[in-house]
Amino acid sequence: MDTKKEVLSILKDLTSEDLSDKMDENIFANGLMDSMASVQMLLNLQDKFNIDVPVSEFDRKEWDTPNKIVAKVDSLRNE
Amino acid sequence: MNFNFINLQSYSNPQYFIYLMIALIPMMIGLYHGHRFKTYEAIFSLVFLFLIFDGVKWHQGVNLIIYLIIEFAITFCYLHYRKVGKNKTWVFCLAVILAIIPLALVKIQTAFPQTQVHGLLGFLGISYITFKTVQVIMEVRDGAIKKVDPGTYLRFLLFFPTISSGPIDRYRRFKKDFDNAPTRDQYITDMRYAVRYLFQGFLYKFILGWFFGTYWLPKISKAALAVGNANGGLKLSWWLLAYMYCYSMYLFFDFAGYSLFAVSISYFMGIHTPMNFNMPFISKNIKEFWNRWHKTLSFWFRDYIYMRFTFFAMKNKLIKNRIRLSQVSYLLLFGIMGFWHGLTWYYIVYGLFHAIAIIINDYWLRFKKKHRKQVPSNIFTKCLAIFITFNVVCLSFLIFSGFLSQLWFGWK
Numbered sequence: 502m503d504t505k506k507e508v509l510s511i512l513k514d515l516t517s518e519d520l521s522d523k524m525d526e527n528i529f530a531n532g533l534m535d536s537m538a539s540v541q542m543l544l545n546l547q548d549k550f551n552i553d554v555p556v557s558e559f560d561r562k563e564w565d566t567p568n569k570i571v572a573k574v575d576s577l578r579n580e
Numbered sequence: 581m582n583f584n585f586i587n588l589q590s591y592s593n594p595q596y597f598i599y600l601m602i603a604l605i606p607m608m609i610g611l612y613h614g615h616r617f618k619t620y621e622a623i624f625s626l627v628f629l630f631l632i633f634d635g636v637k638w639h640q641g642v643n644l645i646i647y648l649i650i651e652f653a654i655t656f657c658y659l660h661y662r663k664v665g666k667n668k669t670w671v672f673c674l675a676v677i678l679a680i681i682p683l684a685l686v687k688i689q690t691a692f693p694q695t696q697v698h699g700l701l702g703f704l705g706i707s708y709i710t711f712k713t714v715q716v717i718m719e720v721r722d723g724a725i726k727k728v729d730p731g732t733y734l735r736f737l738l739f740f741p742t743i744s745s746g747p748i749d750r751y752r753r754f755k756k757d758f759d760n761a762p763t764r765d766q767y768i769t770d771m772r773y774a775v776r777y778l779f780q781g782f783l784y785k786f787i788l789g790w791f792f793g794t795y796w797l798p799k800i801s802k803a804a805l806a807v808g809n810a811n812g813g814l815k816l817s818w819w820l821l822a823y824m825y826c827y828s829m830y831l832f833f834d835f836a837g838y839s840l841f842a843v844s845i846s847y848f849m850g851i852h853t854p855m856n857f858n859m860p861f862i863s864k865n866i867k868e869f870w871n872r873w874h875k876t877l878s879f880w881f882r883d884y885i886y887m888r889f890t891f892f893a894m895k896n897k898l899i900k901n902r903i904r905l906s907q908v909s910y911l912l913l914f915g916i917m918g919f920w921h922g923l924t925w926y927y928i929v930y931g932l933f934h935a936i937a938i939i940i941n942d943y944w945l946r947f948k949k950k951h952r953k954q955v956p957s958n959i960f961t962k963c964l965a966i967f968i969t970f971n972v973v974c975l976s977f978l979i980f981s982g983f984l985s986q987l988w989f990g991w992k
Contacts, residue, residue, distance in 0.1 A: 532945070536890070539887070
């Protein structure tokens with residue numbers, strides 16, 4: 502499973518925007534994501550990748566660009 | 581019983597800072613040379629804690645010790661429970677409820693003075709220690725915290741610069757700082773910030789806060805009461821508007837000043853306590869406001885109530901509609917925040933006011949997203965947004981101040 506592709510598709514569902522050319526854009530600062538959307542993203546990631554991401558592990562600074570999310574998911578999948 | 585000890589409340593007057601800076605010197609020399617003198621730090625903290633809770637406040641000190649024993653028992657029992665691999669939801673809920681009970685009782689006692697047993701339960705800073713304990717229990721539940729070192733935990737809960745009113749730090753963040761000494765370059769940078777924050781704090785709390793709160797506010801208050809009572813009806817007057825702005829400025833400068841002291845002293849000790857305020861009055865909407873005002877409290881509520889509740893509700897499909905769910909969560913978050921401030925109508929209305937404001941704000945943000953092309957965005961609209969947000973916030977602070985209660989019902 503291609504992490505990047507899946508993450509982008511989850512983000513597209515949430516923000517209704519294609520972020521493939523904005524991989525390093527801060528998606529909280531520009532208002533695309535908020536706490537509500539992050540919770541939904543965590544649940545979707547859990548379903549899709551079968552990883553466990555509790556809310557405690559969600560530190561905004563580590564999840565605020567598409568690239569960071571992909572990296573986070575990859576590291577959690579390899580655990 | 582009354583001991584004749586000197587009693588020193590944190591950051592209450594300029595002399596306090598002199599004692600504090602002298603006591604900090606050995607620690608600063610240590611950190612400059614890459615050593616953290618943990619024993620000295622412990623003695624230092626104990627002395628300054630003792631000065632807060634001695635003399636006429638001795639019963640508060642006793643309450644604090646009893647409270648700590650209870651919270652330690654809860655935390656470590658729950659930690660043990662998780663360590664043996666069990667993870668029942670009801671046990672988690674029980675642990676959180678038990679941890680909150682002392683604070684809840686204090687709030688009820690304050691609201692109904694007739695039930696009050698003199699000097700029982702309460703002490704300065706109980707709210708902030710409770711926030712920290714609940715945070716640790718929740719992260720133990722998530723498995724994010726697997727081990728709690730009792731010594732570090734005690735110092736985290738009792739971290740003296742932030743004991744009375746925050747900022748609210750996080751255990752894992754605190755531990756990382758506390759277990760290491762900063763490099764020399766880092767520490768020099770820290771000290772530079774510490775000095776800046778200290779003087780900014782003086783300006784905010786002792787000069788601006790004093791002018792707004794001690795100098796102007798009582799005069800405006802008197803005028804607003806006199807003119808309001810003469811006008812009758814809702815007792816509105818221009819003085820009331822002046823009170824609203826003056827109180828809002830006082831609240832900000834006093835609290836931001838205090839928080840700057842707490843952060844500054846933490847930095848001197850090589851601990852990066854998070855900042856509490858980031859220019860809240862330039863916010864363009866209520867959501868942004870809560871990312872800038874009393875940040876550590878609003879982030880605590882965001883992470884430990886809002887996000888956890890939405891996570892739970894979504895996972896169990898309690899409320900399917902995402903918009904409705906976020907509205908329910910906002911009401912829950914700000915409702916609890918209101919009750920936490922105190923069981924009085926104006927604190928609870930203050931909480932609900934913010935919940936409604938943020939719900940309306942969300943409607944507007946969704947509308948703007950849908951009609952991106954039609955809604956203009958320029959310097960004028962931005963200034964208008966800041967103006968509206970500022971006034972909505974000040975109105976909420978007027979409610980919070982309790983002055984309306986005094987004006988309308990004659991009590992506060």
